[in-house]
Amino acid sequence: MNEDFLHYVWKYQLCSIHNLKTTSKEEVAILKVGTHNNNSGPDFLNAQLKIDDQLWVGNVEIHLKSSDWYAHHHEIDENYDAVILHVVWEDDATVYMKNNKPLPVLVLKDFVLTSALNNYRNLFSTKQNWIPCEKEIGAVDNFTIENWKERLFFERLERKSIEMNRILVDNQNDFEAVLFQLLAKNFGLKVNGDVFFSLAISFDFSILRKVRFDEYQLAALLFGQAGFLEEPTEGEYHQKLKTTYSYLQHKYNLESISKVQFSFFRMRPPNFPTIRIAQLVALYHIHQNLFSKMMKIETLNDFYKLFEIDIHPFWKNHYTFDTTSKVSPKKLTKPFVDLLLINTIIPLKFLYQKNRGEVNENEFLDILQKIKSEKNSIISKFDDIGLEAINAYESQALLELKNNYCAKKRCLQCAIGIKLVRK
Structure with a gap:
C-alpha cells in the first residue's frame, strides 16, 4: 500500500461515501474533496465536509499511518493547523490539534471499494x-x-x-x-x-x-x-x-x-x-x-x-x-x-x-x-x-x-x- 492510492481513493471518492464514519463514530459527508496539493503542505486544500452535521471548511491530510503525522513533524508546522480530517489506512496513534482535542480520523481501509x-x-x-x-x-x-x-x-x-x-x-x-x-x-x-x-x-x-x-x-x-x-x-x-x-x-x-x-x-x-x-x-x-x-x-x-x-x-x-x-x-x-x-x-x-x-x-x-x-x-x-x-x-x-x-x-x-x- 502507498499514499498515492489513498490520495486517488479520496480524490475520486472510490469508497462507500454514504457510510463514512470517523474512528469516534461521527458521520462524515464529503461535500468537496478539496484541491489536490502537489506542493508542500496538506494533501488536499479547501475541502468541505460535514462531520455530525457540523460544516467544516479546511484541509485534509492523508497518511498510511496516523503516527506519520508526528514522524513528519506536522504538529509544529502551522501549515497543518487548518486540517479538519486525517485520512489514514491504519490508525495507530491519536493526533491532537493545538486546542488539545483529537483530530478526526477516517480509516480508509474500512470503506474503500x-x-x-x-x-x-x-x-x-x-x-x-x-x-x-x-x-x-x-x-x-x-x-x-x-x-x-x-x-x-x-x-x-x-x-x-x-x-x-x-x-x-x-x-x-x-x-x-x-x-x-x-x-x-x-x-x-x-x-x-x-x-x-x-x-x-x-x-x-x-x-x-x-x-x-x-x-x-x-x-x-x-x-x-x-x-x-x-x-x-x-x-x-x-x-x-x-x-x-x-x-x-x-x-x-x-x-x-x-x-x-x-x-x-x-x-x-x-x-x-x-x-x-x-x-x-x-x-x-x-x-x-x-x-x-x-x-x-x-x-x-x-x-x-x-x-x-x-x-x-x-x-x-x-x-x-x-x-x-x-x-x-x-x-x-x-x-x-x-x-x-x-x-x-x-x-x-x-x-x-x-x-x-x-x-x-x-x-x-x-x-x-x-x-x-x-x-x-x-x-x-x-x-x-x-x-x-x-x-x-x-x-x-x-x-x-x-x-x-x-x-x-x-x-x-x-x-x-x-x-x-x-x-
Whole structure:
C-alpha cells in the first residue's frame, strides 16, 4: 500500500461515501474533496465536509499511518493547523490539534471499494511484468489511449524543452548557438553524441558566425577543434585545413579536444565522425541563418529540402583523411533527418514558440505523424502487447509512457492505470 492510492481513493471518492464514519463514530459527508496539493503542505486544500452535521471548511491530510503525522513533524508546522480530517489506512496513534482535542480520523481501509482495492493490488503486485498493466492494457478503450498518447507527446516535448532551456540560458538566449550545439550532438548519434557536443561547445559560436562564409575556414575550425588536423597526413586538402586552423587557433586562442574521444569502432562508414563533421560543415556553410529558416518551415518535405546538401568533393571518395574509397555522394538521408527533427528541431521549435507565447501544436503533430515510428526495444515490446506505434508521434508518446510512468510505477497518474483501477 502507498499514499498515492489513498490520495486517488479520496480524490475520486472510490469508497462507500454514504457510510463514512470517523474512528469516534461521527458521520462524515464529503461535500468537496478539496484541491489536490502537489506542493508542500496538506494533501488536499479547501475541502468541505460535514462531520455530525457540523460544516467544516479546511484541509485534509492523508497518511498510511496516523503516527506519520508526528514522524513528519506536522504538529509544529502551522501549515497543518487548518486540517479538519486525517485520512489514514491504519490508525495507530491519536493526533491532537493545538486546542488539545483529537483530530478526526477516517480509516480508509474500512470503506474503500473492494473492486478498486483489488484492481490496485493486481496492478501493483510483485509479478515481474515488463510494465504493470501489460496483461490488462487490452481492456482499455481506444479513446482513452489516444487522448493519453497526445498528452504524453506534449509532456515529452515540454520536458525536452526544459532541458534545452538550460542550454539556452548558458548561451545568453542565443537560439542559433543552441541549435548548432544540439544538432552537433545529434550528428554524433548515440556513440559519439557527447563528444560532438563537447566539440560544439569548445569554441564560442560567434567564431563560427564569422568563418562560415568561407568553407575552408569553417572546415578547419570544426576538424581542427576535433583534433583531426594534429597528426601529419599527406594530402593537399588536409594540409590546407591544417594551415588555416593554425591561423584560426592563434587568432581566437582556440584549444582543441582530442580526436581519440571519437569512436570509429563497429560503425558504418557513413556514420564515421569525419563524415558527420563534413556534413555539418556543408550545412552551416550553405545556410547562413539556419535557425531562422527552420522556424519558418512548417512541412516535412520542406525540412527534407533544407537538408539536401553536398559535402566538399574531397569527402566523396574518402571516409577519413588517410585513405581513399569508392566515390559516393554521402548525402544526409531522410531517416537521419527524421532523427534530427524528433530529437532537436521539433523540441527546440516548441521552446521557441512557447517563449513567444504562440505554440502551434498541430504543426508538430502533422510533421511527426508523417515520420515513421522509431525502432527500438521499447517500441517493439509495446507492439508485442498490442500497443503499436505507426509513426514518430506515437513512438515518442510510448517512450514517455514507459520511461516516466511505467518504469516509475506512476500508474495512478497515468490515464491507462486510472482506467484499470476504476473499472
